[in-house]
Amino acid sequence: MADTEEWGKPVERKGRLTVVLALATLIAAFGSSFQYGYNVSAVNSPSQFMQQFYNTTYTERYHSPMEENVLTLLWSLSVSMFPLGGFFGSLMVAPLVNKFGRKGTLLFNNIFSIVPAIMMGVSEIAKSYEIIIVARFIVGICAGLSSNVVPMYLGEIAPKNLRGALGIVPQLFITVGILCAQVLGIRNILGNSTGWTLMLGLTGIPAAIQLLLLPFFPESPRYMLIQNGDEKKATKALQRLRGWDDVDSELLEMRQEDQSEKAEGHLSVFSLLAQRSLRWQLISIVVMMMGQQLSGVNAIYYYADIIYSSAGVRESDIQYVTVGTGAVNVFMSVIAVFIVEASGRRLLLLCGFGICCGASVLLTVALNLQETVTWMPYVSIASVIIYIIGHGMGPSPIPPVVGTEMFRQTARPAAFMVAGSVHWLSNFVVGLIFPFLERGLGPYSFIIFAVICLVTLIYIWLVVPETKEKTFLEVFQMFAKSNKVELNLGDGDLPPKGLKESPEDALKATPF
Secondary structure (H helix, E strand, O other), X not given: OOOOEEOOEEEOOOOOOOHHHHHHHHHHHXXXXXXXXXXXXXXXXXXXXXXXXXXXXXXXXXOOOOOHHHHHHHHHHHHHHHHHHHHHHHHOHHHHHHHHHHHHHHHHHOHHHHHHHHHHHOHHHHOOHHHHHHHHHHHHHHHHHHHHHHHHHHHHHOOOOOHHHHHHHHHHHHHHHHHHHHHHOOOOOOOOOOOHHHHHHOOHHHHHHHHHHHHHOOOOHHHHHHHOOOHHHHHHHHHHHHOOOOOHHHHHHHHHHHHHOOOOOOOOHHHHXXXXXXXXXXXXXXXXXXXXXXXXXXXXXXXXXXXXXXXXXXXXXXXXXXXXXHHHHHHHHHHHHHHHHHHOHHHHHHHHHHHHHHHHHHHHHHHHHOOOOOOHHHHHHHHHHHHHHXXXXXXXXXXXXXXXXXXXOOOHHHHHHHHHXXXXXXXXXXXXXXXXXXXXXXXXXXXXXXXXXXXXHHHHHHHOOOOOOOOHHHHHHHHHHHHOOEEEOOOOOOOOOOEOOOXXXXXXXXXX
8 A cells, every 4th residue: 555645754554454454363373362262161061071070080089979968069160160270360461470471471471372272182091170170270271361462453453544454353252262161062972971171171272373373473563662662673563564665653652652652661560550541441340350350151051951942942952053152252353353343342341341231131031931831932032143243243252352552561561460360350250150140039140240231332432442443642641531541642632633743742751
C-alpha cells in the first residue's frame, strides 16, 4: 500500500496481514490457547472410565473399594485443579513477561504442558490417580499463563487496524480445542476405557510444535523498545512483521508511549491499583472478566447434557449433539474474527451480553415448562444454542482484546495479572457453587446469570469506550476525563492522525 502525502509529511500506512504476522499468530494461539480449550473439555467424556480407574487403583492398594464420597472428592479435585492452576498461572504473568518477554514466556510456558501431558499419559501404567490430579494443576498453570500472554503478545505485534481480529484468534483456538476434545471424546474414538490416557496426553503435541517453531518469529517490538530499550532489534522485528522497511511512524508512537511512562517504570499490581490514571481501565477489565465467567457459560455447558436428555435425545446421541454445540461455538468465533474491525468491540460486547441475558431468561421459562408442554424441550435446546451464539460473539473473545488496548506497555503485565486472576477465580467459583445452585434453585439458577449479564451490559454501555483502531495513547486519552488526570500534550494536541512527528514532541501524561 503506497504512502500518501498530507501537509508535506508521509501518512502512516495501514498494516496488512503478512505471512510472518499470520504464522506468528497461528503458532502462538495453537501452541497455547488451543490447550486451554482442550483441557477444559478433555476430562468430560472419559470421566466414567477415569473414575473406574480411580476405584480399581484404590481397591488394588487397600483391598477394599473406594467409598462413594471419597471418589466424588477425588474427581472434584481432578476437575477443579485446572482452574486453580489457572489462577496461580495468572499470578506468574507479570514477573515472567517482564523478565523473559512475551514470546519468551510462551516458550517457557510449554514446560507446564509437556510435563503434565507425559504424567497423564503414563498415569494408568503407574497406577496413580494422584499423578492426574497434580498434572491437572500444572496444565492449569499453562492455561493461566497462555490465556493472558497470548492476547498480550498478539496485541503488541499487530498493527492497530488488525489488533481486534488477531486478538480474537486465541479465543477461536480455545473453542477449536474444546471441539477437538469433544470429538476425540466420542466413545468410538478415544473416550473409552483404553483411549482416555492417550487423549489426556495429546495436549503436549501443540506445545512441542510451538517450542520448535515459535523461536523463528519476532519478539514483541514494543517490549524490545519500551522495556528493553533495544531500538535496533525492535526495528528489525517490526520490519519483518509489517513486510516493509519504513516503520518510523510506529516506532515514533512507541517512543511517545515510552516517554509518557518514564516516570512510572514497571508497575507492580499494588502500584497499578494506586494509579489514578488507570483506575477506570482496571475497573472495566475486572467487570468484563467477571461478567465473562459469572455469566454462566460453563454452567450452560454443564447443563447441556441434561437439557438434551430431557428433550428426548437418546443417551448414545447426546455426545454428537454436544459436538454440534461446540461447532456452533467455533463458527461464532470465526465470525467474530471477521466482523470485529467493522463492528467494533463495544457493539459485540453489548449484543453478546444482551443475547446471553435473554437466552438465560428463555431457558429458565423453558425448563420450568418442560414437563407440561410437549414442544418446550426443543425451546430449551434452542436457548442453549442462542446463548452460545451470544457468548461466542462478544463475552468470550472481546474482553482480552479490550484489555490489551486499555493499558500501556508498563501497566499491561500487571493489568493482565489482575484480569487473569479474576477470570480464573470466577471460573473456579462457578464450577464450585453451580451444583449447589442447581440443587437449591433448579432452573431458576439461570436468572442469576441473566442478572449478571444485564449488569455487565449496563456497565459497558455507560463506561467502556470504543477502542477500535486507536493507539494505546489515544485510548489512554479517552479515559483521562473519567480518571480526572491532566494530559500534558507538548504543543497542546496529539499529532494529526497518521503523521510523523519528532520525538521531542512526544506525548506525556501526568497523573495528579
